[in-house]
Amino acid sequence: MKSAEALSPLLQRIAQGSATTRAELARVTRLSRSSVSQRVDALLDNGLVIEEGTAPSSGGRPALRLRINAEAALILVADLGATRARFAVSDLAGAELGSSDQGQDIDQEPAKVLAWADGQLRMLLDRAGRQPADVRAIVVGLPAPVQFATGTAIKPPLMPRWDGYRVPGYFAERYAAVTLVDNDVNLMALGEHRATYPGLEHLLFIKAGTGIGCGIIVSGHLHRGADGAAGDVGHIHVPGCDAPCRCGNTGCLEAVAGGQAMASHLTAKGLAAATARDVASLATRGDTLARQEVRAAAQHIGEVLAAIVSFANPSAIVVGGSLAQLDDVLLSGIRAGIHARALPLAQRSLRIETSTLGERAGTVGAIALAQDRLLSEEGLDHLLRIRR
């Protein structure tokens, strides 16, 4: 049997669709035809690819097209937010076999939250007629800074009981699967990049809701930073603002433009609003005060983004989270804030858009993360070992 390191490059090309016949694979990998044939046979024997139909040929026998065997692995996703969670099951080709949304409270014992999440995932598996034994990757999104290499939340303000808890340990006893843990906004950035802007090199995803966070794609890859804390923009100082923040500082972006801040400004004006979602639904229904509030918050977000645009010079900023449904007010405010302060050159080719995936951005990103891992040398080694 060929090793994962020999097979992974071929499998990745087949999955991307960039080379799907033996001849194409030989051309792009610069391996000999016989070497490619041996490796493709190993992939077929292990049920990782299947042959289907024929490709146009320039003479001789028509070539057989290869594609990834979607049935070779199941992927589970638990995208856990502060107050809501989204679950999904997909196959190895990334097709969603089922999903669900649930209210939840993340600030509990991690084992309790994960047991509940696992129950939700098993329900989805059951409904799709699939077996837990076929799960090969699990991705957990958390509203926290995450040390990706170990799958550990680090000093998470919204969920202090999770500090240092290794999420992969929980699933290791229950599934023959790799478990990946990432920050929820990182997953959203990855999802939006893969699904909507795969050709853009540098993209920022801003989640505007209760908290304000940022996922960063640099050269097509997630930038997590030295401590998994990259993109934590909620406590950047907004020039000219001094509202006190729960972090102990003043003038933080969240204290000025976060869901809580907007809701309490509106409450002070006699409206009933407790969360970012309340503010969003008031504004959606056309309430002038709520729309003004969202517009002001968006402009403050834009002022902070102006500094970030000058620093990072991204190709696109995609805005998601519960405020994103208000795309007219939100985007015009953000654009105004950026326009007033960012360097003209850095704005020249900058696109500012709302998320096309909406609530699904996190699960789409999580599935992409799992696929990348399963098709990598390390992930494929795991798949092959389980088959032996």
Place this chain on the structure above:
Amino acid sequence: MKSAEALSPLLQRIAQGSATTRAELARVTRLSRSSVSQRVDALLDNGLVIEEGTAPSSGGRPALRLRINAEAALILVADLGATRARFAVSDLAGAELGSSDQGQDIDQEPAKVLAWADGQLRMLLDRAGRQPADVRAIVVGLPAPVQFATGTAIKPPLMPRWDGYRVPGYFAERYAAVTLVDNDVNLMALGEHRATYPGLEHLLFIKAGTGIGCGIIVSGHLHRGADGAAGDVGHIHVPGCDAPCRCGNTGCLEAVAGGQAMASHLTAKGLAAATARDVASLATRGDTLARQEVRAAAQHIGEVLAAIVSFANPSAIVVGGSLAQLDDVLLSGIRAGIHARALPLAQRSLRIETSTLGERAGTVGAIALAQDRLLSEEGLDHLLRIRR
């Protein structure tokens, strides 16, 4: 003759020292021994590597060690600043064969500046007893946003006559060499990363002097941004500041903490200072007002860096430029500014240091950039074509 694409991976490993015998090369490239031998023969035939001494062997014939042939190519560097330029000649192994420093004015016709720079480089070549015909790479650093792919300065505020001018065209007629053009602070970041912090994934280099700029290393590579404008931090709004800036905005970092701003603050207090260098030399001589001024400027730089640290979560910040000689005052001010506002997690493993390379950072980075290009598939193709 073997093609560049077959030879480049071997040459890179030999240059890095990560595999320097035929056996080691076969192991890391997973090519067959005979295939490696053929390729090494091609490298020897083309004068790109040489054999020297023997490596310890576990039996049988002792293996011959390979190293890059330093004489295979010359590299020229013109690191052009606003008011000073540094020139260097190196061999393919990166050893400097000569260097010089000169005063200059960048804001002239580009062809005039480049003709002068070329004269300086030819003097260095001559002094080192080398021929212009052996030059294979030229790197030009500019105090401007640069579109790296075309070697063009874009809307450069300090040197408007260079807007859209393609620097490589100037040298194409004069040398059988590739010409690379980059922002001067990008080159400094690259130099400091290669020479001092090669193991760190994410590094920021801050140049504090007349202007204030930032070079960004992400995952070991320069991040230039969508328009070559990344790191342009001089016009980020400093919270609480509203000094007018030449860009038309108020409260920009350069208007508060740039060389001109510091000098004019000191002039208003009766001291003679016109530039960042004047301020630095007053402060070095112990002048209290100048030291206070540097400390205040450093703290403002730190306040802007606090936002950047929260966003990017770098492993290290290296400070260079003409103020860097004041490392005690400068670093303590920057640390105070960062400490007051950046997220604790993002500061946890953050190192803040002054440049170890000083004035040489840019040329060291330029040489590294040239080496990377010459040993790449594209660069090696160029080297081989010239030999034919």
